Amino acid sequence: MSQQVAVVVFDGFELLDACGPMELLGALADQFAIAVVGPTTAPVRSTQGPRLCVDTTYADAPVADIVLVPGGRGTRELVDDHDFLAWLRTWASAATLVSSVCTGSALLGAAGLLDGYRATSNKRALAWVMEQAPQVRWEAQARWVEDRDRWTSSGIAAGLDMTVALVASLCGDETAMELARTLELEPNRDPTRDPFAAS
Template structure:
């Protein structure tokens, strides 16, 4: 049996709901392999862009390290790219993490933190030019559902995070387990990382 990996999900005001809970549904189905933690700058519940709030379990100042980082996007990323606390935490965590992942404009936070320098990555195509401005040294992929480069997984807009999370689960637990999870979720998994119908 594989070890149980901890997932640190970064929350900030105006995060995108599906960016977080789409991937977490996939990881949560494999609860014997993954333990999910919600992490934010403070212990106050964090409101999503759509309104519903999420409970915070751990804060940035706690000496806890995570095996997998999940960084969502959303309107709040426009503000958080100037938040030293979140950028410093991402740098600290990313060096120890086994995998670093982002959904949508979450990759802009990784890029601003310098974690995508020289790395192939993608983001929400509607926000691609802004993402590029946050990480001029990133090798941005203008057509990709998600991109895997070493231990870093980045995905395109919103629902693409579900496809990416299944790809990461496949990397860790194997294709049969990833297929089983997609089937249990009744989700039609796009397994082709280059199939990006929204790139136009």
């Protein structure tokens, strides 16, 4: 049976944060089924302009196997939205695996979902992200961080690398590398190699 992947979108989500991982997981349609989860059934506008359709609302979203939270400009408001954070904490806590790309980790952190975990985020936004969740062990140099059932990536394009690693973890290395070849993608496979870490 395929794993249910729920991607949480909101006004001002970063387009590639969501669509990079969805491309990779969606290309393995026999293993992953993707649902886009939004505040209402209305389309959600990305920071870049294009709008994604919503498959199910926050209120109606069933428990997912894998939750993925993108970053983007919209996170700046959402870290102060206590209703959203309360919903995210309760709903995502029931998932097997919770992941984020870029400043999506600020939302996970603010919701308490990274308490006691190691995590990373967009390197230019890291100071702000750390303020949202000081109880998290933030890593300033990491392309992505896997800590038990929490996977967080660095900025935007790092979500592609994290997702290749996630596929390798869930489906095996051969499947992940064949997927990358299909996408003509050269992933960074070393989570500690972070060319964008603050020097």
